[in-house]
Amino acid sequence: DQKLDHANIILTQLESAETLNSMEVAKTLSINHQDLVGCLLQLESANYIKTEGLKQDQLILTDEGNTILNSQSGEYEIYQKIPEAGISMVDLQKLFGIEQVPKVKQEQGEKKEKQAEDPKKKQFDLGFGNAKKMGYIKMDKGVITKIANDLPDKIKLELSSLKTIQLGSQQAKLLIERKLAMISTIKYFEIKKGIKYAPNFREQFAALTTEQLLSGEWKECEYKSINLNAEGEKISMGNLHPLLKVRKQFSQILIGLGFEEMPTNQFVESSFWNFDALFQPQKHPARDAHDTFFCSDPELSEEVDITVRDKVKAMHQTGGVGSIGYQYEWSHEEARKNILRTHTTAVSSKMLHRIAQQYKEKGYFPKKYFSIDKVFRNETLDATHLAEFHQIEGVVIDKNASLGQLMGIIREFFRQIGINKLWFKPTYNPYTEPSMEIYGYHPVLKKKVEIGNSGVFRPEMLAPLGIPEDVNVIAWGLGLERPTMIYYDIRDIRTMVGPEVKVETVRSNAFCVFESK
Ligand code: PHE
Structure with a gap:
């Protein structure tokens, strides 16, 4: 393993030397400095060595400098071509293949046309100037002669020993001016012994393997230290949606208050349980196609229990329990229409019917129910409305249930999600009387906002379902989306649900952790 060899050579060199220079190490190993860096990193991470990054300016050859180093300088070429007896400028230029351009006499008013300069001539002029400056040649009455014989190519010599030239020296300046050399910054390392220095490198293992354990080899092995601060790899896994987190909290609170969850796993419901059983007249605007999604296949649900159906029908048509009903022809067909439930109260009405059935066998018992699930309304979508959303609903079935108790439960429920300021405003629901809208103080908007609806279920609703006359049922409902948006500071519902x-x-x-105040 070459890398291991290199590592050991470095460590051996360090045994006798206080510090090493990575540039020189690379040279002795005859590898690229860049290739040495990997090896140094490995040694340093194992604490065999300690390195310090250093910078140094260095004089290096330009391309032109390199060309001269491989042949000769321009001035020296001219110097060499001058014969013993001397030469005229025209003849010397001829030796360099420079054609003589006759001088054209300029006409009056004619613009002087710039003659394209011959690169050979330019080169020659530069060399000639340098040859004179450097004391190679002289010109006397039109004759060019060598100043002395057997002069060396000074520039070429300088370039060949560039390393010995001081950076700030006149010599260096001249070479840079002539673009034969330039300054470049090199980065290298100063290498010292590390806290775990040893003249021989032992490779460290990243992990303990079964083989090492079985063979007992582990006793001799060295292991890489573990970075306890490293962050673990992000695990790709399922995450709870904010709505689900808030929903979970709500159900925890309700369970804590002694409520039991109702089965809400049925999105398609008959109009009967969603509207009729709630004493909602069939001409009610909420049933209008604008608000309710009607199903086309199957369009009608199966006939509900005839006893309840007929009792509900009678209540709508002629009334009972002191009411005269709505006085209209109730349609079976209308009640059988399948819809996507528009509120969770459809679940509550069904459960009340079920409880009434149980009363027949077991007699009366109080019950507290809740539900949290999806409901559907054919609404125009905007920043705060979606066609499907969630409702939370609580129902208390109790002989002693009263409006005061309802307000108390609602206060306690909202207290547990951190809302203390509540207002109740009378309203109308076909299935509750009295009915109250619930308002809470919005800390961000700094005003009252409607947060729920509630009421005492009407006898006209309860009686047909079979709930005894002396049993009261109080209930309230609210949306899940609004508290979630407030909690997670979500401004547009469309960024919370959907694509x-x-x-x-x-x-x-x-x-989601609600803080009660
Ligand atoms: N069902 C009502 C709604 O959708 C809420 C409500 C539930 C009102 C229970 C009264 C009693 O807004």
Whole structure:
């Protein structure tokens, strides 16, 4: 292994030397300095050596300088071509293949045309000037002669021993001026012994292997130290969406308050459970195609339990429990229309019916239910509205349930998500009376915003489902999206749900921990 050989040569050299220069080491190993760097890094990471990066300015040959070094300087070429007896300028130029251009007499007013300069002539002139300056030749009455015989090519000699020329010297300046040499900065290392220095390098293993363990070889091995501060590789895995994190928190709070989750795994519901069972008249505008998604296949649901159906029908048509109903012809067909549920109260009505069935067998018992799941409305999409969103709903079935208790539960629920300032405003729902909109203080918008709806279920709704007259049911509902957007500071709902969601945001979103005040 050549790298190992190199490493050992360096370590052996260090045994007797205080410091080494990486440039010289590279030279003795006859490898590129760049190739040595890898070897030094390995030795340093194992603490065999310590290096210090240094810089040094150096005089190096230019291309032109190199050409001269390989042949001769221009002035020396001219010097050599001059015969013993001397030579005229015209004849000397001829020796260099320079043609004599006759001088054209200039006409009056004619612009002097610049003659394209012959590069050979230019070269010659430069060399000639230098030959005179350097004391190779002289010119006397038109005759050019050598000043002395057997002069050396001074420039070529200088270039061949460039290393010995001081950087700031006159000699260096001249070479740089003539563009034969230039200054270049080289980077190299000063190498010293490291804290684990040893004259022989032992390769360190990155990991303990089964083979090393089995053979007992591990006792002799050296291992690379572990960087405990290194960050682990990012694991690609599933991440909870902010909506799911907030949803989880809400259900934890409700479970903590003694609520039990209702089964919400049915997005398609019959109009009966979504509207009719909630004493919502069939002409109600909410059933309008603008708000509700109707299903086309299958268009109608199976007939519900005839007993409930007929009781609901009678309540709509003629009333009961002190009510005169809506006084209209109730249609089975309309109630059977399949829709995507528009609120989670569709689940609540079904559960109330189920509880009433259980009362027949077991008798009365109080119950607290909640649900959190998707609902659908055919709405215009904008920054705060989507056609599908989530509702959270709580239902308390209790003989002692009252409006005061409802307000108390709602206050406690919101207190646990950090909302203390609440306002209740009377409103109308077909299925609750009294009904209250819930308002909370928005800390960012600094104003009251509607955060939920609530009420006491009407006897006209409860009676047909079979809930005894002395049992009260109170309920409230709210959306999941708005609190999530406030919590995670999401300004546009379309960046939270749908194709514009950034997976990275979902990955990096913080935990949701509500702080109650
Ligand atoms: N279903 C109502 C809505 O969609 C919320 C609500 C639930 C109101 C329970 C009263 C009682 O806004």
